[in-house]
Amino acid sequence: MTQTLTYTPAELAEYARQIRVEILKAVRHAGAGHVGGPLSAADMLATLYFGVMNVDPENPADPDRDRFVLSKGHSSIALYSTLALRGYFPVDELKTFDAVNSRLQGHPDQTVTPGVDMSSGSLGLGFAGSLGIALGARAAHKDFTTYVMLGDGECNEGIVWEGAHVAARYGLDNIVALVDHNKLQQFGWTGETLDERISPYLGDQLADRWRAFDWNVIEIDGHDVPAILAALEEAKAVTGEPVAIIAHTVKGKGVSFMENRPEWHSKVPSDEQMAAAMKELGEPEGGAA
């Protein structure tokens, strides 16, 4: 049976920490993968799966479950780590991340991974799919909520705004978009010097874009678990319009030398870096994996 878990904010933050540990272990084991985006998403994923979403890892296809679409599919390892810790598959399976024949492909694949509700990775497509789930739920008289996470870089894609218009036009109040506004993308927009990379959306531009498309916008610190919980609670109460939670985050959050560093978009930590990262994440023995 689907159910929502009832952890305290402190317990949810602890799950976020564990998700971060598993992200780094898996990327290091695979010798490839994204790091910065997954780390910025960890607190929101922990809050959704351990504190808000009505799901059943024993029955991942339950037709009445809440849905989650990771439209920023490059952060797949963050979702896989969350699903593993939530019980969809063994945590040990994270060692197969990115491997041939693995259920944990480089980008989420709805056809192989328990708990993955929609394939994604070609940016913007997951968002369109999530809108179809939400509008389809209405057409099929289903009562669940669809959550979708987008990246700020992903919002460069035109399809995001095609969908944003349609969702508002239909007043889709059974979908909540979480926009991971970590201010960096793979290569990024050039700053004052070539070494500096700056946000694709400056100041209030990103929130203003979503407001301009008639979404109900809630801005939060995407690493503040009580704030994430409160925003998701507030989103549920909104009727007649879709909600976008603009989550201000730090790319690489949780490991000091990865934070706000563009090169950690996708990079495998060295032995020393792994040991230092695990220490910072409170797992001094964790680097052994």
Place this chain on the structure above:
Amino acid sequence: MTTRTMGKSLRVTMGETISEAANTNDRIVVLDGDTGSSTRTDIFEAAHRDRFFQVGIAEMNMFGMAAGMATVGLIPIVSTFSAFVVSRAHDAIRVLIAQPKANVKIMAGYAGLLAGSTGKTHLLFDDVSIMRAMAYMTVIAPGDEIETRAAINAGLEYDGPIYYRLTRPNSPIILPDDYEFVIGKTVTMREGSDVTVFSTGTHTARALTAAEILADEGIDVHLVHVPTIKPLDVGEIVAAAQRTGLVVTTEEGTVVGGLGGAIAETLSQQSPLPMKIHGISDIFGESGPDEALLEKYGLAPAHVADVIRDHVKAHE
């Protein structure tokens, strides 16, 4: 020559068929990219307004949304012009519809050469080539209203994505009232002994007329209609080709990788035979009246007859 009854257009038949099917199938929903009055999903909207979703002129999002709707058990039917299906929304179809084998039925209207004076931006001659190269996609080009109705009803019983290639003009009826369509099966339109001709879609009516022209000249054409271009009816195609030992394919689409390409891939590996691929040469189109376009692009029955005759003469 036989005079054939002019039937409805495939698009009108499509609108009627999905509307009728939805009377007894509440999983059917329709998404429109603002072409419903042309592709004729307006017929569905009139009968089932609550299950008709206008999503605006934004094709990538439309196909992505259809994929999402399929995951909650609905059968989304998506319609726009073939050019905007295949080239504009290709990525959404590839990732969210083909890869997960989403149960989405794609009604690609205004396919082929005759797209109502729209010109080259709206003409896509390589839709069959592209869509049949997409893994897990079924590609069907019905020949008339009878086959359109049967193929759509068969497709609604099939759990997976289908690309329907639907032409715009009214089309002659070429199949009997009691015709039974099976996905992946060919239809022998005419038995003959001199040359085997394969055609698809509403162009088969022209191939049929070409065969009749040639019959008067003493050339006996074996004409096989191939409504399902993928999966191809390999066994029947090889058998029909071997029956005469000489092969012509003709289609209202590019000669690069379409029906001709599909049959060449099959025969070259299983039973190599002298073969001529006829269709639109490797060019873009233009606007104009239907008859003038068929004349200029070499698709009228007389042109098809010329191609077949030349191939037969060259191998006498």
